[in-house]
Amino acid sequence: NNITVSTSLSGSISGLSGTNKLNSASDFVSGVANLSSLGLKYTGAVGSGTFTFTPASGTAVTSGSITINPGSANKFVITGSGTQTAGTSQTITITAKDANGNTVSSYSGSKDLTFSGANSSASPATAPKVGSTDFGTATSVSFTNGVATASMSLYKVESASISVTDG
Structure with missing residues (x-):
């Protein structure tokens, strides 16, 4: 049951087994996917927004508000x-x-x-x-x-x- 990850922020998600999808059985351990260790990466504008996790079948789940801060000045x-x-x-x-x-x-x-x-x-x-x-x-x-x-x-x-x- 592949899960697509999207965001309300104007940016992109990468780093997961299917770029912005959890599509490998090994993504989950005891039913939990650790997005940090899987390499979830958000690239784009800073601000506050949500992340939505939409399974191929079943009900989508939306996170609470998350604030993305800018990186260091380069x-x-x-x-x-x-x-x-x-x-x-x-x-x-x-x-x-x-x-x-x-x-x-x-x-x-x-x-x-x-x-x-x-x-x-x-x-x-x-x-x-x-x-x-x-x-x-x-x-x-x-x-x-x-x-x-x-x-x-x-x-x-x-x-x-x-x-x-x-x-």
Whole structure:
């Protein structure tokens, strides 16, 4: 009596004997399937939702509400205007994301970030900056719930892809 596992969250379930199904007699020991040891994996958006277990024959069972939290921060997403006039500044937003693209709300406080990807102008030689700190040098940026804003100034006419690292 294969059991299909689904969720009300917008994500996918994998890791079971039939991807999102319990379809092997060995999945159960004394009538119980230990989903952790079987490798149940949820991949997708964070939030609260339920899991439903639907047998091929019989009545489906739905879990109580389960909260899925984001994983640890492993990348930053920088957003701002796609164009900027040399010598001016714009406000950029830096968002800490986990491997699934969820905002990591626990990523908070002052972080030393290093920006790169834009070049200095030639004459006069002026380095791109975040706040008053040149690209390539760590600058303190304050995050609240995984999001920070900063002022970015660029001076060279070029096409640049801005990157940022922590520590």
